[in-house]
Amino acid sequence: MAEFIRFDRITKFYGALCVVENLDLGIKKGEFVSLLGPSGSGKTTLLMMLAGFEQPTSGSILLDGTAINAVPTHRRDMGVVFQSYALFPHMSVGDNIAFPLQMRGMGKAETGERVKRALDMVQLSALSDRRPSQLSGGQQQRVALARALVFEPRVVLMDEPLGALDKQLREQMQLDIRDLHRRLGLTIVFVTHDQSEALTMSDRVAVFNKGKIEQIGTPRQVYDEPTTRFVAEFIGETNLVEGVVETVQGREATVRLPSGAQIVSAVSGNVASGQAVYLSIRPERVDLSETRGEARNVLETEVTDSVYQGDHLRVQLQTAAHPLIAKLGRRSREFLPGTKVYAAFSAGDCRVIAP
Amino acid sequence: MPMKIAKATFATLTILFLVAPLVAILPLAFTSSVILTYPIPSWSLRWFEELFFADAWRRAIINSLIIGTGTTLLATALGTAASLGLRNRLIFLRGTMRTLFLLPMVVPAVVLGVGLQVLLAGFGLTNSYLGVIIAHTVVAVPFVVVSVTGALAGIDERVELAAQSLGASPPTVFRRVTLPLALPGVLSGTVLAFATSLDEVVLTLFVAGPNQRTLARQMFSSIRENISPAIAAAAFLFIAATILIGFIVVLSRSILARRR
Numbered sequence: 001m002a003e004f005i006r007f008d009r010i011t012k013f014y015g016a017l018c019v020v021e022n023l024d025l026g027i028k029k030g031e032f033v034s035l036l037g038p039s040g041s042g043k044t045t046l047l048m049m050l051a052g053f054e055q056p057t058s059g060s061i062l063l064d065g066t067a068i069n070a071v072p073t074h075r076r077d078m079g080v081v082f083q084s085y086a087l088f089p090h091m092s093v094g095d096n097i098a099f100p101l102q103m104r105g106m107g108k109a110e111t112g113e114r115v116k117r118a119l120d121m122v123q124l125s126a127l128s129d130r131r132p133s134q135l136s137g138g139q140q141q142r143v144a145l146a147r148a149l150v151f152e153p154r155v156v157l158m159d160e161p162l163g164a165l166d167k168q169l170r171e172q173m174q175l176d177i178r179d180l181h182r183r184l185g186l187t188i189v190f191v192t193h194d195q196s197e198a199l200t201m202s203d204r205v206a207v208f209n210k211g212k213i214e215q216i217g218t219p220r221q222v223y224d225e226p227t228t229r230f231v232a233e234f235i236g237e238t239n240l241v242e243g244v245v246e247t248v249q250g251r252e253a254t255v256r257l258p259s260g261a262q263i264v265s266a267v268s269g270n271v272a273s274g275q276a277v278y279l280s281i282r283p284e285r286v287d288l289s290e291t292r293g294e295a296r297n298v299l300e301t302e303v304t305d306s307v308y309q310g311d312h313l314r315v316q317l318q319t320a321a322h323p324l325i326a327k328l329g330r331r332s333r334e335f336l337p338g339t340k341v342y343a344a345f346s347a348g349d350c351r352v353i354a355p
Numbered sequence: 356m357p358m359k360i361a362k363a364t365f366a367t368l369t370i371l372f373l374v375a376p377l378v379a380i381l382p383l384a385f386t387s388s389v390i391l392t393y394p395i396p397s398w399s400l401r402w403f404e405e406l407f408f409a410d411a412w413r414r415a416i417i418n419s420l421i422i423g424t425g426t427t428l429l430a431t432a433l434g435t436a437a438s439l440g441l442r443n444r445l446i447f448l449r450g451t452m453r454t455l456f457l458l459p460m461v462v463p464a465v466v467l468g469v470g471l472q473v474l475l476a477g478f479g480l481t482n483s484y485l486g487v488i489i490a491h492t493v494v495a496v497p498f499v500v501v502s503v504t505g506a507l508a509g510i511d512e513r514v515e516l517a518a519q520s521l522g523a524s525p526p527t528v529f530r531r532v533t534l535p536l537a538l539p540g541v542l543s544g545t546v547l548a549f550a551t552s553l554d555e556v557v558l559t560l561f562v563a564g565p566n567q568r569t570l571a572r573q574m575f576s577s578i579r580e581n582i583s584p585a586i587a588a589a590a591f592l593f594i595a596a597t598i599l600i601g602f603i604v605v606l607s608r609s610i611l612a613r614r615r
Contacts (some may be wrong), residue, residue: 053516073519086517090535099531102520136361147521166516 037208077146285349295344415573434499468561482564499544506540
């Protein structure tokens with residue numbers, strides 16, 4: 001499918017500070033793309049430039065093949081949802097949702113009909129006459145969502161829309177928004193610093209760091225096949241172990257760890273033998289056993305601590321040269337500190353990352 | 356406990372100190388005597404009659420209303436525009452500009468008066484209504500700026516951005532979102548501007564001619580010529596008007612507040 005939104009070599013300076021650096025990104029029609037990164041990584045600035053609130057210092061933004069740099073916000077036809085909801089406090093819920101339709105000169109009857117449908121969609125039909133201040137945070141955000149969708153914008157932009165909600169409500173809204181995205185075929189650009197939110201909702205996740213995209217891919221790709229140390233550490237928890245590449249064969253490399261152990265690992269980027277690299281090993285992919293077993297990668301370790309966390313058991317281990325963390329399923333038996341165990345994982349469960 | 360009593364006593368004394376002048380003058384508005392002194396021989400409304408029917412006083416009241424209305428309109432428009440402009444973060448020397456707008460509050464009125472007289476004479480505006488309105492506007496604008504700036508600061512900028520993204524052009528955003536949200540502040544500014552104009556004597560002395568004699572100016576000159584209790588009646592009128600305006604503001608603010 002053709003690209004619907006294209007960021008073409010976008011750079012943004014605030015004074016001498018570069019917040020977005022020579023960034024390229026394409027988004028397809030109907031796609032849900034999350035911009036994920038720590039605060040100050042440039043993800044919100046990129047969204048603000050797409051909405052037209054900020055101008056790029058250089059580069060161009062294309063929508064459906066046309067450059068929109070010079071198009072003012074109110075003609076861009078994009079629905080924006082903010083973390084602070086940004087509802088009009090002096091208008092009722094119904095008037096808030098009617099606002100974009102009035103701006104488009106829609107007649108009274110049709111406006112009323114559309115507002116009603118939008119309120120139904122977010123299950124707030126009974127609250128049409130209330131003021132925003134009389135609603136809970138979750139209700140306000142649903143109104144903001146209805147208002148951003150009611151005029152069928154070409155793109156929906158969301159700037160940490162669930163950040164102000166408590167955990168349970170946030171998870172419910174994540175599923176609601178994902179469901180709306182699928183049902184209405186919306187193109188959504190979603191900014192968040194919450195990696196589990198990005199993984200839950202997105203078709204693709206763009207991981208931002210210091211004004212650049214470190215990696216972009218499906219949730220599975222960025223989690224299972226991180227290409228940089230930053231991505232491996234930012235998304236989920238991981239064990240990073242230093243090592244040196246000995247041999248590379250196709251998509252696999254043999255890495256020698258400081259302890260002398262040899263690990264066979266999958267490779268995402270380009271590495272050459274002799275290169276110093278990191279190994280990323282996800283804690284939940286590590287198995288512990290008192291016998292050596294037949295896995296390709298086995299490390300001799302000693303348990304230093306183990307913590308029961310309800311849904312999993314978290315075991316801290318020490319090898320000859322580095323610590324290692326393993327997360328075991330809840331049916332796993334206890335491991336007492338001081339126990340010698342073998343930590344095993346397959347080649348596909350770890351990644352070689354160039355530093 | 357003694358501390359509490361001391362505090363209450365101090366508060367009472369402070370309030371007394373503040374309202375004593377009012378208490379002193381107000382009963383004299385209803386005296387039947389021809390001079391402005393106690394004791395009051397008997398009660399009468401004759402000085403209010405004087406106020407409304409004697410030519411000089413009636414003229415002064417009408418002048419005050421004309422000049423007050425003109426000043427209110429001009430100062431509210433300019434002050435609101437200035438506050439909106441000062442919101443722009445990119446504006447050159449924003450802090451300095453804001454101070455400049457507030458300067459007339461602290462500059463001695465006498466200095467302003469001399470300056471304005473020279474300036475207005477240059478444009479041939481001395482002894483004219485417009486001249487007096489301009490002079491009053493200079494001192495009224497800071498009150499509007501303070502009041503509107505405060506109201507604008509309370510608006511979440513993202514609400515305006517949201518309006519833009521929903522299809523509202525900048526003028527529409529102002530009309531449908533910014534202005535309604537800043538309205539309580541604009542309203543307060545309006546009242547303060549009117550009150551400032553009503554109360555202003557020094558600048559009026561410098562720039563107004565005999566035809567623009569305002570109520571405050573008339574009180575000032577009549578207390579030197581003859582000490583007629585009409586002054587007390589005028590003072591009563593002032594206070595009543597102020598309380599009325601204050602009441603209107605409080606009422607409209609609470610209506611606006613209930614709307615959100």
